[in-house]
Amino acid sequence: MxxxxxxxxxxxxxxxxxxxxxxxxxxxxxxxxxxxxxxxxxxxxxxxxxxxxxxxxxxxxxxxxxxxxxxxxxxxxxxxxxxxxxxxxxxxxxxxxxxxxxxxxxxxxxxxxxxxxxxxxxxxxxxxxxxxxxxxxxxxxxxxxxxRRTTQDAPHQPTEAQDHGSSSRSLSTSDKRDPQVEQLLASAGDPERMRTAIEALQESARGQAFAMDASAHAAQLTHAEQAQGDLERARGEMSQQHA
Incomplete structure (x- = not known):
């Protein structure tokens, strides 16, 4: 079969x-x-x-x-x-x-x-x-x-390996854990913990460095304007959370 x-x-x-x-x-x-x-x-x-x-x-x-x-x-x-x-x-x-x-x-x-x-x-x-x-x-x-819509009863059928999307994992995973950033991006975290993490990150040198890293990386991309737009949208959302 x-x-x-x-x-x-x-x-x-x-x-x-x-x-x-x-x-x-x-x-x-x-x-x-x-x-x-x-x-x-x-x-x-x-x-x-x-x-x-x-x-x-x-x-x-x-x-x-x-x-x-x-x-x-x-x-x-x-x-x-x-x-x-x-x-x-x-x-x-x-x-x-x-x-x-x-x-x-x-x-x-x-x-x-x-x-x-x-x-x-x-x-x-x-x-x-x-x-x-x-x-x-x-x-x-x-x-x-x-x-192509899928369901558990009608799943996508096995095919040869083929990348239909894109992977932008351009930065390697670091073994060094930063508690502030990890707490910030822990998507499974509770809202109160997340709010506290955002406030701490925005006021920290690590948070400023994170934003600088993102800006520097964006400048290297071909579509710099689109990348900058992504960054500005993310910063705006962080500001709304902080407010």
Whole structure:
């Protein structure tokens, strides 16, 4: 029996999800993956180790956690039927040691893992490649779903690896953790914690350096005007949060 001939209950289906709404602020929402096998769906997502949700737990070997998003409601999703080899790739990815960082967010992990498994890029890149956000993932999912709608029962069928989007992960993930920036961009954080982090970051030298890094990176791009517009929009949203 071919992969295409398998019944929905027999095949493995990968889902990529976000719970952001169109036009959401920069810091809003979360992104994660699900895998459905034999009619059972389980979620996987990347979380900061110091998130309050895990304050009573010992440090795990990886920041990829299983089952946290099982009860989450997604606002945008895309689904892929997996071959046995693709399923093995996904399973291997969930066992790897991965550390959450401001350049390796929940959206980074979901986007990169889905691309690695399926060959299709659901881009989450924002701030001209400095980070990845769930809201950008929402835009990418919406664009792909307009081309070809998918559901868990009618997923995108396996194809040869082909990058349909773009990856702007131009800065390598650093092992050095900056608590202020990590707290700021922890999309799964609570609103009060996020507000405090924004205020601290805006007043800090690290926050000024972050803005300078973004501006310098934008100047290197061919479409500098568009990049600058992205930065100004992000700064405006941060100011609104601060207000």
């Amino acid at each position: 071919s992969d295409q001939d398998q019944r929905p209950s027999d095949r493995a289906v990968l889902g990529i999800h976000t719970n952001t709404e169109p036009g959401s602020p920069l810091l809003d929402g979360h992104a994660w993956l699900t895998i459905t096998r034999s009619g059972k769906t389980e979620a996987y997502g990347l979380w900061p180790a110091d998130h309050p949700r895990f304050s009573q737990e010992a440090a795990p070997p990886t920041d990829v956690r299983r089952g946290i998003e099982n009860g989450f409601e997604a606002t945008a999703s895309r689904y892929y039927a997996l071959t046995p080899d693709q399923l093995k790739t996904f399973e291997a990815a969930t066992r790897e040691k991965v550390t959450w960082a401001y350049t390796n967010t929940c959206a980074s992990w979901a986007s990169d893992t889905a691309h690695r498994v399926t060959g299709e890029r659901v881009s989450a890149s924002e701030l001209v490649g400095l980070t990845d956000t769930p809201r950008q993932m929402r835009e990418s999912i919406d664009a792909l779903e307009k081309q």
